[in-house]
Amino acid sequence: MGESSSMKQHESHVNTEHDATREADLGNAHGMKSGITRLWREPKPFPGWLYAVLFLVFDIAVVAILEVGVTLGASSRVTLSSPEVGWDFVGKMFNLREPNFVFLLNILLVGMIYLALLMIFNRFWIATPVLVAVAIVVAVIEHFKISIRYEAVLPSDLNFLKADAGNLMGFMPAGAHWTILAAIAVFAVFVAVFIALDHIDARRGRMFRGSDRQTKSVNAVARLLLVLLPGLFFGLYAMQVSTVGSWAKNLATVMGDKPSMWDSVYDAQRNGPLVAFMRQVHPKVMDKPSDYSEETMKQVAARYRKAAQKINATRDNDLTDSTVIYVLSESFSDTSRVPGLKVNKDSMPRIRQIKENTTSGLMLSSGYGGGTANLEYMGLTGLSMANFDSSLTSPYQQLVPGEHWTPTINQMWGAPKNSIGLHPYESSMYSRATNYKKFGFSHFYTLTGPDVISHQDRIDDSPYVSDAATYQSTLEEVGKTDADQFLQVITMQNHMPYHAWYKDNDFTAESTTGTPLGKDEQESIETYQKGQAITDEATADFLDKLDKLDKPITVVFYGDHLPGIYSSASEDDDNSLALHLTDYFIWSNKASSSQGEKIDNADYSSPNFFVAQAAEHMDAKVSPYLAFLTLMHQRVSAMEPPVVNKIQGWDRIPEGQAIYLDNAGKPMAESDFDKETKQLLEDYKLIQYDITDGHGYLKDTDFMTLP
Structure with a gap:
């Protein structure tokens, strides 16, 4: 109990x-x-510190929205060129070995826009949804553009909006409505949050309050300053961030901006869409020549019109009465010329023999292990990277998209149908798909289309399309028509990296310096040698097949740069020149009257002179522009900007005087040039400035016109 x-x-x-x-x-x-x-019923005013916290939160949210646009767009496309960055964009801030704060730089730039909007509207809950709405629209556009073309939004796209905004719906990818609906839903969630916060905030988001006249005056001045100051910062940053040595460039570099301009999508993912975009808003192209004017350019045109008449008096052929094929052979160069390296046998015997029997020599390259598009640009335009400002590291990204006049040598062959490009890789690399259309090519055949290259065979374990397959695709294009054409061929077989791809590779290499090659270096060199030998055989076979065609054809073949695998040799700065010389030749088939021709001053060259040399080799008449390049090459055999023994970077062109070689391959100092050479160099800068960054006075003359 x-x-x-x-x-x-x-x-x-x-x-x-x-x-x-x-x-x-x-x-x-x-x-x-x-x-x-x-x-909810009795809202209280938010304190200033809470607005500051919310400002930071929504600032980060906008940066995240923009990054999602490029990240989702990239994930929708399978690419070969660059890894996906994803949210390492944020995570790399916490890398103790090499911290990178480019995420904070994006927050800073968005914050400047955000602050200005807040002051303009003076209402937190109006300015914030406006900024978020703009960010979502931009992210959706990024997603669409990357999905369709694997290219991030560029400043040049703003010109498209002005010229062709009515056709925007034609660029929507399949299923676009789902993306748009998702974006609207996301924005609706944000709006709901903003409405709720606005309701419980007694201040209703007003940044400055006061009813008396004096307070209103002070608030107006404060708001004006807080619009002008961030606007000035943002504007000056945009104008100067592409200029080497500027405060904006230094700030971006310190914060971790690492330009990756071979791939605009990777660049936008790696550095943030806004930072990558801003870097291309106002690139510094060249210093304006002091005597640049319409009258000066008329004098230049007249000077070389007269020179062309003199040259043409001794020539019999027309350049465009032949098919011309430019072959940029990826990383092709002579391994036996690398200082401190001994190879067991010759990996280019056929090309060596071809060179002995036609116009040929060594080409001075601006790149080592990279920079292909710059050599390609010089070859197609006749312009020189040596004349550009050190800030302009990639004309394909920084210059060409915004140009209104882009004269290239293929345009001498007339209608776009006569210009064909082939490159067995991604069309988006270096924005080639866009640029080739601008250059006047009717088709640009690549792996990713829209024009897909017909032959895509690989060799053994190599991930790249073989040169033999690329040549076969080229032969098919040549055989499609009896018309004379210009073909631009960019191979990929010998692209880095190199990992014991080929079976039965009996090539070996060893150091002669007393220090053995590292394991990775040796494997790379020996793999590269085998690939070079395969290119050697495929190129000889290609020329044999062209020899059998009953139409005149001339081939300009050149290696763009050495592969960046010679880590032992590259440690010595005295090897710089040797590590920047590749092989080139200009060859014509039997149907051409210039087979076996050897022109003077061919031992050394650079890509900007190839078209003038090809005309001389073909005994072809020239335009005033080609006459100028002919005279320039007589005085300076090769020219490139300063070089470094490391894989091409994108921060800047190196310091120092441009490299000028004489006809014996010896460097020349610009200060030692005679009067005529100085005049030619000054004219070159005037011509290049007029075409790229000036008023295009030469466009309305016959300067580019063949007789």
């Missing part, structure tokens, strides 16, 4: 405690609900 009574008392006590706890919980819940209801 006592035990039973005790238990009942205990249970009663426990129940009482549970009831009390329950009542307390209900009271707390009721109190919380009452508090929320009270806050």
Whole structure:
């Protein structure tokens, strides 16, 4: 009985405690609900610190939205060129070995826009949704453009909006409506949050308050300053971030901006869409020549019109009465010329023999292990990277998209149908698909289309399309028509990296310096040698097949740069020149009257002179522009900007004087040039400035016109 009574008392006590706890919980819940209801019904003004926190939160949200646009767009396309960055964009801030704060740079730039909007509207809950809406629209556009063309939004796209905004719907990818609906849903969530916060904020998001005249005046001045100052910062940053040595460029570099301009999507993922975009808004192209004017350019045109007439008096052929094929052979160069390296056998015997029997020599390259598109640009335009400002590291990304006049040598062959490009890789690399269309090519055949290259065979374990397959695709294009054409061929077989791809590779290499080659270096060199030998055989076979065609054809073949695998040789700066010389030749088939021709001053050259040399080799008449390049090459055999023994970077062109070689391959100092050479160099800068960054006075003359 006592035990039973005790238990009942205990249970009663426990129940009482549970009831009390329950009542307390209900009271707390009721109190919380009452508090929320009270806050909803009786809003309180947000303190300044809370606005600051919310400013940062939404600033980060906008940066995230922009990054999602490029990241989702990239994930929708399978690419070969660059890895996906994803949210390493944020994570690399915490890399203790090499911290990178480009994420914070994006936050800073977005913050400048955000602050200016806040001051313009003076309402936090209006400015914020406007900024978020713009960010979502931009992210959707990024997603669409990357999905369709694997190219990030560029400043040049703004010109498209002006010229062709009515056709925007034609660029929507399949399923675009789902993306748009998702974007609207995301924005709707943000709007709901903004409405709720606006309702519980008694200030209603007003940044500056006050009713008396003096307070209003002070607030107006403060708001104006807070619009002008961030606007000035943002504007000056945009104007100067592409100029080497500027405060904006230094800030971007310190914060971790690492330009990756061979791939605009990778660049936008790696550095943030806004930072990557801003870097291309106002690139510094060249210093304006002091005497640049319409009258000066008329004098230049007249000077070389006269020179062309003199040259043409001794020539019999027309350049465009032949098919010309430019072959940029990826990384092709002579391994046996690398200082401190001994190879067991010749990996280019056929090309060596071809060179002995036609116009040929060594080409000075601006790149080592990279920079292909710059050599390609010089070959197609006749312009020189040596004349550009050191800030302009990639004309294909920084210059060509915004140009209104882009004269290239293929345009001498007339209608776009006569210009064909082939490159067995991604069309988006270096923005080639866009640029080749601008250059006047009717088709640009690549792996990713829209024009897909017909032959895509690989050799053994190599990930790249073979040169033999590329040549076969080229032969098919040549055989499609009896018309004379210009074909631009860019191979990929010998692209880095090199990992023991080929079976039965009996090529070996060893160091002659006393320090053995590293394991990775040796494997790379020996793999590269085998690939070079395969190119050697495929190129000879290609020329044999062209020899059998009953139409005149001339081939300009050149290696763009050495592969960046010679880590031992590259440690010595005295090897710089040797590591920047590749092989080239100009060859004509039997149907051409210039087969076996050897022109003077061919031992050394650079790509900007190839078209003038090809005309001389073919005994072809020239335009005033080609006459100028002919005279320039007589005085300076090769020219490139300063070089470094490391894989091409994109921060800047190296310091120092441009490299000028004489006809014996010896460097020349610009200060030692005679009067005529100085005049030619000054004219070159005038011509290049007029075409790329000036008023295009030469466009309305016959400067580019063949006789």
